[in-house]
Amino acid sequence: xxAILILEQSLNGLQFGLMLFLLAAGLTLVFGIMDMINLAHxxxxxxxxxxxxxxxxxxxxFWLGLGLGVLATVVVGVLLECTILRxxxxxxxxxxxxxxxxxxxxxxxxxxxxWGAQPLMLNPPAALAxxxxxxxxxxxxxxxxxxxxxxxxxxLLLWLLVxxxxxxxxxxxxxxxxxxxxxxxxxVRRLFTLVFALGAALCAVAGGMLGPLLAVQVGMGESILxxxxxxxxxxxxxxxxxxxLGALLVGVVDTAGRTLVPLLFExxxxxxxxxxxxxxxxxxxxxxxxxxxxFYKPQGLFPAHD
Amino acid sequence: xxxxxxxxxxxxxxxxPSILDHRLHWRVMLPVFLLxxxxxxxxxxxxxxxxxxxxxxxxxxxxxxxSLNFILGFGGMVSFGHAAFMGLGAYTVGVLMQQGVASAWLxxxxxxxxxxxxxLVVGAISLRTQGVYFIMITLAFAQMLYYLIMSFKALGxxxxxxxxxxxxxxxxxxxxxxxxxxxxxxxxxxxCVLLMARMLNARFGHVLQAIKENEIRMSxxxxxVYRYKLAAFTIAGAFAGLAGAMLANQSSFVGPGMLQWTQxxxxxxxxxxxxxxxxxxxxxxxxxxxxxxxxxxxxxMHWQLxxxxxxLIVVLVAPNGLLSLxxxxxxxx
Numbered sequence: 001x002x003a004i005l006i007l008e009q010s011l012n013g014l015q016f017g018l019m020l021f022l023l024a025a026g027l028t029l030v031f032g033i034m035d036m037i038n039l040a041h042x043x044x045x046x047x048x049x050x051x052x053x054x055x056x057x058x059x060x061x062f063w064l065g066l067g068l069g070v071l072a073t074v075v076v077g078v079l080l081e082c083t084i085l086r087x088x089x090x091x092x093x094x095x096x097x098x099x100x101x102x103x104x105x106x107x108x109x110x111x112x113x114x115w116g117a118q119p120l121m122l123n124p125p126a127a128l129a130x131x132x133x134x135x136x137x138x139x140x141x142x143x144x145x146x147x148x149x150x151x152x153x154x155x156l157l158l159w160l161l162v163x164x165x166x167x168x169x170x171x172x173x174x175x176x177x178x179x180x181x182x183x184x185x186x187x188v189r190r191l192f193t194l195v196f197a198l199g200a201a202l203c204a205v206a207g208g209m210l211g212p213l214l215a216v217q218v219g220m221g222e223s224i225l226x227x228x229x230x231x232x233x234x235x236x237x238x239x240x241x242x243x244x245l246g247a248l249l250v251g252v253v254d255t256a257g258r259t260l261v262p263l264l265f266e267x268x269x270x271x272x273x274x275x276x277x278x279x280x281x282x283x284x285x286x287x288x289x290x291x292x293x294x295f296y297k298p299q300g301l302f303p304a305h306d
Numbered sequence: 307x308x309x310x311x312x313x314x315x316x317x318x319x320x321x322x323p324s325i326l327d328h329r330l331h332w333r334v335m336l337p338v339f340l341l342x343x344x345x346x347x348x349x350x351x352x353x354x355x356x357x358x359x360x361x362x363x364x365x366x367x368x369x370x371x372x373s374l375n376f377i378l379g380f381g382g383m384v385s386f387g388h389a390a391f392m393g394l395g396a397y398t399v400g401v402l403m404q405q406g407v408a409s410a411w412l413x414x415x416x417x418x419x420x421x422x423x424x425x426l427v428v429g430a431i432s433l434r435t436q437g438v439y440f441i442m443i444t445l446a447f448a449q450m451l452y453y454l455i456m457s458f459k460a461l462g463x464x465x466x467x468x469x470x471x472x473x474x475x476x477x478x479x480x481x482x483x484x485x486x487x488x489x490x491x492x493x494x495x496x497x498c499v500l501l502m503a504r505m506l507n508a509r510f511g512h513v514l515q516a517i518k519e520n521e522i523r524m525s526x527x528x529x530x531v532y533r534y535k536l537a538a539f540t541i542a543g544a545f546a547g548l549a550g551a552m553l554a555n556q557s558s559f560v561g562p563g564m565l566q567w568t569q570x571x572x573x574x575x576x577x578x579x580x581x582x583x584x585x586x587x588x589x590x591x592x593x594x595x596x597x598x599x600x601x602x603x604x605x606x607m608h609w610q611l612x613x614x615x616x617x618l619i620v621v622l623v624a625p626n627g628l629l630s631l632x633x634x635x636x637x638x639x
Contacts, residue, residue, distance in 0.1 A: 037438075039571075084618070087622060088621075091621075091625065093384070093438070094378075094384070094574070094578050094582060095578070095621050095625060097571075097574060097575070097578065098574075098575055098578045098579065098617055098620075098621045099617075099618060099621040099622070101571060101575055101617065102613075102614040102615070102616075102617035102618035102621065103614065103618065104614075105610045105611070105613055105614035105617070106610070106611050106614035106615065106618070108610060109608050109610040109611035109614065110611065112608070113608060113611075222568065226445070226449075226567055229442065229445075230442070230446075233438070233439065233442045237438065276457065276458065276459060277457070279457045280453055280454050280456075280457035280458070283453035283456075283457065284449070284450040284453045284454065287446040287447075287449045287450050287453075288446075288450070290442065290443075290446050291431070291443055291446045291447070294435060294439055294442070294443055295431070295434070298434070298435050298436075298439055299439075
């Protein structure tokens with residue numbers, strides 16, 4: 001274990017955490033404001049990745065593809081909100097689980113019909129394909145650095161949007177107390193369509209940015225959806241700040257755990273135990289983290305509701 | 307039978323003599339049961355033996371969904387980790403079989419015991435929380451078990467375990483025969499469902515349902531709310547463990563996929579589809595879900611689209627599941 005390894009793992013964790021944050025931000029606002037469990041959030045992430053990949057191939061430019069893909073995903077998200085999800089807001093959580101699970105099944109199948117069952121290739125911009133030497137003896141993939149940069153930028157913009165604008169004020173009011181926000185004159189329905197559009201855009205950015213690292217394929221939204229739920233529960237439902245902190249925590253713990261736990265086990269208990277128990281312990285680390293956080297702070301770290 | 311002064315808000319469906327009692331509806335259920343008894347003969351007459359296996363699978367999932375409905379519909383506990391109890395039961399059979407122990411008399415009760423034991427631990431910790439947080443903690447424990455089992459090489463890891471044979475119950479009965487296996491499953495599932503109905507109509511079930519309606523009041527009256535909920539959660543774990551044991555035998559395979567969160571999600575969907583808090587909600591939901599899957603898959607490779615559409619329509623037109631539609635279908639009791 002040396003400093004370089006730790007630095008590299010931290011950067012990987014930061015990169016993963018920031019992408020998780022993009023997903024968790026939309027999810028937590030939807031959950032916080034409308035009290036809605038949206039299992040189809042991961043589908044928007046998948047649709048975003050497919051859109052970005054398709055437009056990138058069509059235009060030959062990653063950046064143009066990213067922009068168009070995000071726009072297209074916003075359109076899909078708003079359509080979904082206006083046609084189906086809107087009918088589920090006033091229903092109990094279980095109906096929402098079933099309704100959005102149905103959407104999840106259907107979007108998987110529609111994507112399979114349109115794009116086929118084979119994973120899609122999405123290439124990062126050629127200029128960023130190689131590694132960058134950050135300091136002597138330590139180089140890091142340029143594209144991953146870009147993801148970190150974009151993630152930080154989007155997080156900053158989102159923070160400005162939520163804390164410095166009228167829209168953000170209404171969002172925070174809606175998350176803290178929807179009835180009161182409505183009574184004070186916020187148009188919660190329109191507000192919510194906007195929040196949903198924003199959530200879809202963030203999903204598409206995450207999907208598009210992660211696309212070149214992971215395969216763009218059907219079902220890619222499911223595993224990351226659960227992580228996003230873990231993030232918002234750790235952070236406190238409805239809280240952007242909580243989502244950011246939770247996402248970084250989960251990103252770093254998960255990434256670092258996968259490298260460091262087996263190393264630690266090998267040093268202390270020998271290679272046999274490390275090979276067997278190492279990966280297991282690394283995989284369950286974030287769930288242990290979540291259970292521990294909820295045990296001590298049942299409302300998450302930064303609850304929006306009081 | 308009981309005083310119905312307990313406040314209730316969500317009670318839907320026709321008025322009952324007591325809102326806490328759940329009648330068995332013999333006039334409908336007896337013909338259904340007889341049909342199930344006759345099913346292997348019908349299947350064989352039509353030369354479609356294949357359906358006997360499908361029916362066993364449906365029954366097994368019906369038991370698992372019913373056990374989830376037992377705590378969800380009547381105790382208000384949304385467990386998002388129910389597949390873990392089922393998977394634990396399945397792995398009990400798998401591991402014993404690997405060790406050369408084939409007796410169902412040992413494996414199945416042990417599966418129930420392990421299911422109950424794990425549920426006791428998970429419940430004891432999770433029941434300190436409420437609402438969405440409860441959902442997430444149960445999910446967390448299920449995921450922990452999923453990853454633990456997946457990374458143990460001795461348990462077959464990612465690939466799971468193939469079972470060379472089915473469990474043995476003696477008495478000259480061979481569970482390897484699909485029809486015999488089906489009747490054993492039918493018998494056990496029926497007994498379990500009757501047992502659950504009995505518990506719900508007993509004092510224990512009444513307290514459980516009252517806790518669901520108003521936990522604070524029940525605790526103020528002096529009921530040990532936490533203990534009642536934990537007991538129900540543990541019992542549900544036992545039933546799910548048994549379902550898992552039978553599933554392992556039905557498919558002659560156990561794999562970590564059985565414990566994944568999507569499996570827990572599907573069990574939840576089955577209950578919501580059938581009707582949360584209806585005695586037969588889990589059973590109907592499991593049957594409709596699996597049969598839809600079966601039928602749609604026979605017609606198109608894009609069956610998930612059809613399944614999703616049906617689920618969406620049901621959630622939009624039948625807010626409380628399919629059984630909430632029955633009001634017009636048969637007379638009020």
